[in-house]
């Protein structure tokens with residue numbers, strides 16, 4: 001049942017943040033603990049909203065490819081749940097002024113959050129899909145702390161490193177970041193946002 005898949009996906013994501021090392025970074029450790037605690041609080045609920053209509057974007061042509069790749073990694077136990085409810089995902093852009101080159105190559109889908117399949121005003125989580133060779137322009141989340149967990153593909157953020165699957169990258173509020181993917185394979189990221197209730201409700205993303 002697709003709705004059950006969404007809950008299992010979030011449980012699996014929580015488990016990753018619960019058990020995985022933070023690389024010795026206090027800031028990442030604090031974020032991972034916060035995510036673990038928030039998801040623990042939110043996940044007993046079993047209500048999946050039925051008023052969210054599934055919707056696709058052009059980049060969804062790569063979703064199956066990304067899921068197939070994602071199953072090969074340790075994070076595959078998270079992806080295996082995702083594939084059970086791809087049919088009910090609501091894909092969107094989230095920006096009114098999306099650059100032309102991103103329209104075919106980018107979309108995200110909120111799974112938990114104010115507009116997610118499962119409602120929360122304390123935390124948001126979902127997935128981002130980028131096509132092969134796509135460029136996610138510099139953007140920031142003025143009031144949100146964000147982490148990306150790479151589920152499939154290889155990406156670079158701000159020209160700092162190449163992040164393979166299973167990597168977590170932390171973006172503090174207001175920190176501009178761009179994502180590049182020059183491989184022939186799509187990129188599938190889980191994202192998590194934490195912040196005040198107001199920040200989660202607004203979920204602001206802005207291009208620089």
Ligand SMILES: [Fe+2]
Nearest residue numbers: 139146171177
């Ligand atoms: Fe971001």
